[in-house]
Amino acid sequence: MRKYERVYATVDLDALHFNMESMKGNIADGTRMMAVIKTNAYGHGAVKLAEELENLDYLYGFATATFEEAMELRSNGITKPILVLGYTFPETYAGMIENEIRPAVFRLDQAEEFSKKAVELGKKVYFHLAVDTAMSRIGVRPDDSSLETVEKIAALPNVEMEGVFTHFSKADMIGRENTLGQIKKFSNYIEKLKERKIEFKIHHCSNSAGIIDYREANMDMVRAGITLYGLWPSNEVRRDIIDLKPLLALKSHIVYIKYIEPGEAVSYGGTYTAEERRRVATIPVGYGDGYPRSLSNKGYVLIRGKKAPILGRVCMDQFMVDITDIEGAAEGDEVTLIGRDGDEEISMEILGDLSGRFNYELSCDLGRRIPRIYIKDGKAVDVRDEFRDVVKIQ
DSSP: OOOOOSEEEEEEHHHHHHHHHHHHTTSOTTOEEEEEOHHHHHTTOHHHHHHHHTTOTTEEEEEESSHHHHHHHHHTTOOSOEEEOSOOOGGGHHHHHHTTEEEEEOOHHHHHHHHHHHHHHTOOEEEEEEBOSSOOSSSBOSSGGGHHHHHHHHTSTTEEEEEEEOOOSSTTSSOSHHHHHHHHHHHHHHHHHHHTTOOOSEEEEEOHHHHHHOGGGOTTEEEEOGGGGTOOSOTTSOSSSSOOOOOEEEEEEOOEEEEEOTTOEESGGGOEEOSSOEEEEEESOOGGGTOOGGGTTTOEEEETTEEEEEESOOOSSOEEEEOTTSTTOOTTOEEEEEEEETTEEEOHHHHHHHHTSOHHHHHHHOOTTSOEEEEETTEEEEEEOTTTTTOOOO
């Protein structure tokens, strides 16, 4: 396997299974799970993670945000059901039906077009009805105003009302009133639909925070998102109910070391000026890789198990750190941007606090220039490198 020195991410597949089992242990027997792997599995690599999870018997399938993400899975051999959680556009309807990709449905005109296309293709389309109980995003209103619309959707030819779902807006916050209110709205609406002979095989509303804190919301299925990756939904979610292990570590190497003298500045704008002689290392990573520019002058990396503060602004492809107090630091040394080195650790939650962003965003923003190396039983078992076919290393 090629040695990646500029930057690489490791993704721990054993941690992935640990997190799935940890969540499974906190849901009711018979409740299935859906793995939310939109945005390239929150930056971890959707295809590889789907391949790893595909054969779990308690996994219903996968969720993406777009048709294109779903088709990437199908074109790589993923066969389990895939639900597109977001809006789907008319030009995708035929492809979704042919590949049995489930749309989130909430408009009659949308449902009619899907039905028409399904009839033309001689196939069935599997709807998951989106219900808006708090987000004001997409979904039918859970009141009498939408019942006739849903009746019309359910009566369309070549349509199966497979699922119905909603999404929690505050399950990751202290205080249960809002989420319990959403559960009640959702449950009451399902009962109103039942009275009209509209029933579903799968009812789902719990996201990652719901899996942790709201067992009463398990229903037929739960959707595991951020917790799948060993990251916490927020600082307000309880951490004594399940255990999680982060999947991803981000590494680089020192490429250059120099001394700067008092009065010399570092990086664009000269936002850092040395007050005394400092030893400075250059790291060949930047915001072009998704590493936050907002860490300028306040973030740090780990080198030889010690913190090395960022000096000046993070550039698109490089940034500088202070290694004056790290004895023996040398060009070629490994640099930990995310992960553990000795007794020190930089988590995505820590980086989120330092950068003014949050762990979801940091994870999703890790770019295509970063190869992902997949680890199992402590060994590299696969690598996904978007430049592999165009770069030949002698």
